[in-house]
Each structure stands twice: as C-alpha cells, then as structure tokens.
Amino acid sequence: MQKAGRDSPAANDAAQVLALVASSEVSTQVVSPAALIADLDRWAWPHSQAMTGREIDTFAARLARFTDKGLSLIDGEALADKLVTRDREADERRLCLECVHLARNGLCKAVTTGGKPIEPVSTVLQRCDSFAAQL
Numbered sequence: 001m002q003k004a005g006r007d008s009p010a011a012n013d014a015a016q017v018l019a020l021v022a023s024s025e026v027s028t029q030v031v032s033p034a035a036l037i038a039d040l041d042r043w044a045w046p047h048s049q050a051m052t053g054r055e056i057d058t059f060a061a062r063l064a065r066f067t068d069k070g071l072s073l074i075d076g077e078a079l080a081d082k083l084v085t086r087d088r089e090a091d092e093r094r095l096c097l098e099c100v101h102l103a104r105n106g107l108c109k110a111v112t113t114g115g116k117p118i119e120p121v122s123t124v125l126q127r128c129d130s131f132a133a134q135l
Contacts, residue, residue: 041053062076062080086125094125095122102120102122110128
C-alpha cells in the first residue's frame with residue numbers, strides 16, 4: 001500500500017509508534033518482553049503438548065530415580081514421559097519405581113510388612129493400596 005500524500009507518516013515513524021504505544025487502547029494489547037520471559041509456561045500444557053516448568057522438573061527427578069534403579073536412559077525417558085501423560089489425565093495408577101516400599105533388590109517391602117501381597121512389576125502402572133510416593 002502506498003502513502004496517500006506527503007503528509008501521512010511512515011509506518012515506522014518513531015513519533016507515530018510512541019503515540020500508539022501510549023494510547024490506552026493499544027497499550028493494553030502490548031505485552032512487554034520481560035512479561036513473556038517471566039511466563040514461559042504460557043505456551044505449555046494445556047495450550048500445547050509442551051511440558052510446563054514443573055513437569056520438566058518432575059520428569060528430570062523421575063528420570064534420575066529410574067536410572068538409579070537400573071533402567072537405561074532410553075527406558076527411563078520413555079517411562080518418565082508416560083508418567084507426564086498419566087499425571088495430565090489424573091490417572092491414579094502408580095509404578096513400583098515411584099514407591100518408597102520398593103527395595104534395592106526389587107522386592108516390595110510392603111509385602112513383608114503386612115501389605116497387599118503383590119508381585120512387584122516395577123515398570124507397569126498399577127493400583128496398590130500400600131503405595132507411598134517417593135517423589
């Protein structure tokens with residue numbers, strides 16, 4: 001689009017830009033760069049599939065726990081990612097890997113303390129009355 005006459009200001013004229021930003025009508029729509037940086041989660045779940053900051057922190061903590069318990073990095077990442085989906089869907093099933101009752105030898109300590117006798121399958125989501133969160 002061309003300017004109609006010599007009197008109309010250019011679109012990038014500094015005075016015009018300042019006048020627009022100072023206008024209350026426009027300034028309410030303008031978001032400062034600092035505000036965008038402060039709220040990085042605005043583009044994350046539930047607005048997209050991206051993880052929020054809290055989900056990333058939880059993912060990292062779970063991954064560390066899973067690899068400490070002997071899972072490979074690839075398997076640990078896949079399992080931690082599966083739990084992000086579980087948390088978003090409010091699924092109440094848990095992993096034995098998340099429980100304080102899972103011993104180093106892979107057995108459930110709740111079984112020996114009078115809990116529900118189950119064969120622990122540490123990487124399968126399941127419901128357990130004896131579950132106590134580690135993370």
